[in-house]
Amino acid sequence: MNGKRELEKTSQEYLIKISKKLGLKLKYFSNKNGFLGIDNKFSFKEKVIVVPFGLEKTVSYGGGTRNGPKEIIKASHQVELYDEELNCEPYKKIGIKTLKPFKINKNIKKALKKMSQINEEILNKKIFPMTFGGEHSITPGCIAPFAKKYKNLCLLHFDAHADLRESYNGEKFSHASAIKRCLDYKNVSVISFGIRNISKDEILFLKKSSSRINIFWAKDKINWNYNKFIKLIKNKTVYLTFDVDGLDSSIMPATGTPEPGGLLWDETLKIIKLAAKNSNIVGADINELSPIKGFDSYNFLVAKLAYKIISYSFKFNKKSKY
Numbered sequence: 001m002n003g004k005r006e007l008e009k010t011s012q013e014y015l016i017k018i019s020k021k022l023g024l025k026l027k028y029f030s031n032k033n034g035f036l037g038i039d040n041k042f043s044f045k046e047k048v049i050v051v052p053f054g055l056e057k058t059v060s061y062g063g064g065t066r067n068g069p070k071e072i073i074k075a076s077h078q079v080e081l082y083d084e085e086l087n088c089e090p091y092k093k094i095g096i097k098t099l100k101p102f103k104i105n106k107n108i109k110k111a112l113k114k115m116s117q118i119n120e121e122i123l124n125k126k127i128f129p130m131t132f133g134g135e136h137s138i139t140p141g142c143i144a145p146f147a148k149k150y151k152n153l154c155l156l157h158f159d160a161h162a163d164l165r166e167s168y169n170g171e172k173f174s175h176a177s178a179i180k181r182c183l184d185y186k187n188v189s190v191i192s193f194g195i196r197n198i199s200k201d202e203i204l205f206l207k208k209s210s211s212r213i214n215i216f217w218a219k220d221k222i223n224w225n226y227n228k229f230i231k232l233i234k235n236k237t238v239y240l241t242f243d244v245d246g247l248d249s250s251i252m253p254a255t256g257t258p259e260p261g262g263l264l265w266d267e268t269l270k271i272i273k274l275a276a277k278n279s280n281i282v283g284a285d286i287n288e289l290s291p292i293k294g295f296d297s298y299n300f301l302v303a304k305l306a307y308k309i310i311s312y313s314f315k316f317n318k319k320s321k322y
């Protein structure tokens, strides 16, 4: 008996050792140097981990997204911690830590694997990952552990582009195929906002997959039916993916492929708030920011957007509300 118990104990220890070895070592910035520049003296148990992942491999027009995470974090130090709409300092209720950047492999498949390992580790701790790209091609890696864990996963997708191409410039994992790669998981569906750039082939795929893809076209935005949106997202497990070119190019020119006719700030917040109130948002990424030297307001917009996404997601969530 004792011998058996002993054996069980050692094999358990062995498994723990192995899983520790397999697991990534998560290293954090001091809170002061991380997202929002939180006072080091403030102690908390984190519910959100910010993941900087500046992958830049497949951009097709302007480059520079690799500098996105660094500039968003820098700009976040100027974001007011008090939220006048929510009447509190959401970070105090939530608890936010920021990972130090990982070395990103030049091979895109290996880089995506690393991204999904990071999120798997975070998800295992029951923590909400907020990832800063980098280009949009990171998203299939980000959602992989969520698609594994949840029976159904709904992507709430903001973008100028449908990103439904099978491949682009010969690359299956291109940023122009980001959503198509996510839909390779059969339990994933998508609701897209702000789309105003789509190819003929993508339209064909869209028609074939209409049960899994719902698009709120930018051209229709004055007439968007928000009740339809609420019905679509009601009680779903949601991962939010935000390509900043979904925003109008007047407020967000700092991106590789800016497009006119996009979302404005208030409209964007309205959609995110409706989603937070009606579903369970479990993780998010913001990508494709390509900082322009001397124009900090665009970096600031993204930093503030990230804080709003986190704040809404917890404030209005039935399980985790504060």
Ligand SMILES: [Mn+2]
Pocket: 136, 159, 160, 161, 243, 245, 246, 257, 288
């Ligand atoms: Mn895009």
